[in-house]
Amino acid sequence: MEILYFLIFLSFVMAMGGLAAFLWANQSGQFRDLRRPAEEMLFEDRPKSSQ
């Protein structure tokens, strides 16, 4: 059962990674607008070239 110590340690490292990713995404404003990026990527090419 000693393996549990390692597994718990491992799961926490992974969980912390997830938490860190969430905090970074939140801090960089990725949750502010959930619609625009989804639609914007479909129209990337022509608007750029029309500048």
Add this chain to the structure above:
Amino acid sequence: MMTVTHMLHRRHPKILSSAAADERFCRHCETLLPRELEDDYCCHGCRSAHTLIETFELNRFYEIVQENNEGLRPARVQRSDYKLFDAPIFQDGFVESKQDGQKTAHFYLDNMSCYACVWVCEQLVRKLDSEAQLAINLATGEATLAFDSSRHDLSHFLQHFEALGFGVSPNRTFTRDNRREVARIGVALFCLMNIMMLAFPEYLGASSLEDRFRDLFRWISMVLAALAVFYSGWPLLAGGVYAVHKRSLHLDLPIALALIVCYAYSVYNTVRGHAFVYYDTTTAVVALLLIGRFVQGQALSRVARQQSQYLEGDYRLARVQAGDGSEEMKALVQVVEGDVLRLLPGEVVPIDGILLSPSSELHYALLTGESDLHGIIEGQTVLAGAVNGSRPMLLRAAQPGVQSYLLRLQKASQALHHQKGHYLGLSEKLAKGFVAFVLMMAALNLLLWFPFSPSTAIERFAAVLLVACPCIFGFGAPLVIARAFHLGMQRGVLFRSQRALERLSEVERFYFDKTGTLTEDESRIVEAHWNQLELRKMQLDPQQVQTLLRRLPEFARHHVITALTRWLGPGDAREETQVKAIREYFGQGLSLVWNGHDVRLGRYGFCVGREPDDPQALEYSYLVIDGAIVLQFKLSETLRPEATATLQSLVSQGRHIYMLTGDATGRAQDVGQALGIDVAHIAARLNPQDKEQQIVEGERSAMVGNGINDALAVSKVSIGIAVESATDALKEKADVVLAKPGLQPILDALKVSERARTIMQRCFFFAILFNGVGMTLAVGGWATPVLAAILMPISSLTIFTIAQRWSVTLRVGG
């Protein structure tokens, strides 16, 4: 033209080919055009939007719209005046100034339906000024524009957006950054999930796990729970400290107390190695409360934005007199200090000012509710909100119009957010009782058990605080209210306060004003007789009299005068006529001196000086010159088409309908009969004070009106309702404002109010149920960690679901 039904006729991109050959569509919004319309556009707004798009070579916009399968709404021309947005005082709060004229403006863009709208706006800004930067949040409609004010004014950009059909409104709350709130919720959920994972073996029974692992799990949970309680739960703890500081039984107090006590008690048990650890429950409470508050905050700010857009769209006009005596209607916000304003009788003073006329009379019905006239003399100060009593008056503005305008906006939004000041909502009252009850129960347990076993006493004390679920008060009730505001707004009803929402459904007696409320705004003359004989006797030319009548709108605003001028049709109103000593008698008529003649217009009794012998004469209005009747005419009004149906529904709900009017009895009864109102419930020939007296003092009454003469009555009833076409002053005073024309929104308002009440009761039922079970468990000492962990989230989630997910079914047809 611009109604919702519009959307139904839209040509859908997918069914292009199926359109009949002779059908034509608007070139901008693709609305089906009526056959008789010989134009390529459905409205002027669409024409200018299309022209603008073609001029800037942005035709790809239409392609993107098609690709996205989104329809366009008809573009509206909303404002004629954008210069307002350049005024520094108006910019205060939504425009940030940086060095060298660099500015950042925060505003909302309406009608952002898909990325195409975002694209066209951002392209447009690039073409207008290559250095300006526009960023639009498609989900919320928030836009941020960085520009150089030395190159272009803000209005230069904004008017182009509006020309495209995207309404602009300032965003004065842009500083609200919710990133920290989101982070707190995320951390709390992270902790919760990991703690639950670690607690799971214990749910199955302590024996399934070796002791050393069990203890390790508890220690890890302790660290995670500390993060949840002291980082995520910080706002809750701070609220509790604040409540103690203010010595009030605020809801945050038991929440903060429960969090601290439960956490401390769990730590204590962890150290001793006892089973009663509640890290999972404590963390769940933090997470659910934070989510509830977050959703509630979002809902409220959305409603506040919608309401402020509606009120901010109201650009009240003021009559500004130039030095040479010429007059111009200006938006209130454009008025500068020192401008000379002219006010007609019955108009509301829009701005603090100094009286320039030798003397005048005012009443303060809108401010204080009393309608006695107060005389004032030249040089005295007149406060905004006073109503001009009887004569036209001149006023010098003592402050810029923007200031008074912003003040009104501020008041309007305060009414929404700080409604606890004068009125304690049902849930707040109960919350206080609940807090007191929980604290007492906890204390009682502590005192009773302490002599026997101190550890049991602390255990029970903590358990009571823990299982007491404050969700209903913490976010249940506020969520129901925010949702009701939102549903009301969708149906064209603005609840101005929580009180209005809670009280509306209780209303038993509805008092309606007649003219402009039950009837259409405009009345017309159906019958008129000139008395040629008297005119000849006085050697008056009928043309001259007509010229005088055409000039009357300059001096007074009354629906009779409007009807008269419409009946006379256009003509020469410029002819030199001398009009002096104008005076309006409320509900009676108007008197003036014209070229030396004494002229009276109004009721028989007022014009002739005695009551008529024939009651028929009361049905007419009169124009009397030097004591002789020269014109008598009869007015007719059109009922609002949906008035009858609306009143019938109200009656079928068991409510009583009354009609109050200043009009003649006969006409009032005709209208009443057409609407099916009991004759005993019709009161005619009332002045504003009479209207107020007619209303039976009592809680459960509502007054529906449109004008200042209803203001007194509105302040007497428990709920004042202003119809869509009501004057701004009444809208400000009313508890419920209809944002859609007609009377039907009243039914929707009632429905929302009733439904909100039902939902609230349902929440209370579950809250009592869960708390009852919880308390029993706690007092009996059965509140084991497993039970608490099951009960608490179920309770919170049930309340959350009930409060957030409800709707009101729309009437079909009608």
